[in-house]
Amino acid sequence: MTDTAIEANALTKRFGRSRYALRDCAFRLPTGRVCAVVGPNGAGKSTLLTLAAGLARPTGGTLTVLGARPDEARARVAYVAQSKPLYPQLTVAETLRLGAELNPGRWDPAVAERVASVGGLDHDARIRTLSGGQRTRVALALALGKRAELLLLDEPMSDLDPLARHQLMGTLMAAAAEHGTTVVMSSHIVNELADACDHLLLVAEGRVRLGGGIDDLIGAHRLVTGRGPADRLHPHTVVESRATGRGLTAMIRPEGPVGDDWDVQEPSLEELLLAHLRAPDAPVLISPGATPRNTGVSA
């Protein structure tokens, strides 16, 4: 048994000659975490999930999933793509039966049923007649019914209503707590991630900018307000500083005590993410538990 769900070293994915979807990414995700993958459109989030699902191969570096090559780990991994592909001609009930047949010895009908039944979904309805959100529920029912060790979910909440989102988050957290399932989900809905996720990967322009436990990452930063200029914040690492009505507001990583003349607050997850997204050249932070151990298994 490995305690590492995903480990990337110098992970690179290039399309064509020069379009880099991921470039030199290095991080480790311990097992049992609920990890949010966030970043702007085109950052490389879906590419990362596709590589981890073993559906594409890196063009450089290494990637291990549950201690193995991603294609070797596929039986232990469930992946829900952003497009939620399903067979349109099957009914909901037939789709769930197919899930059971494709996953002998693993399938948990009660969980699949519970997820698919949210909102009174008619099990005799054909997939092609379902709304986008209903289709998402069926895709998630298949993924959760598989009782995978690692769930890779690409924007699972984008077309769910608020109640269904809340229920999905509860189901995912329960799976992580009861079975040690590792969950990795990309999302743009930061407020809801803050409650459900305990780990974060911030991807921007194909690079992992922040990686680690959310509490560790927030704890490493402070939002400070005071009188400028910005070089008064030396020797702290300044992620971003802006002139505001109250003087200067900066997101910093303190390298020691911050002077008494600064108002110092712990940032929210959203403030932390926005500061890093506005400052793409800020120094990368991968917290100690999230740095790769370099297992040497080649991708």
Ligand SMILES: Nc1ncnc2c1ncn2[C@@H]1O[C@H](COP(=O)(O)OP(=O)(O)OP(=O)(O)O)[C@@H](O)[C@H]1O
């Ligand atoms: N099959 C492909 N061929 C060429 N370029 C691709 C391909 N797939 C992804 N890309 C490019 O790789 C980059 C990363 O794309 P990716 O889909 O991983 O981003 P994302 O972070 O998931 O974005 P979004 O939030 O919009 O879903 C983009 O510039 C995209 O155009």
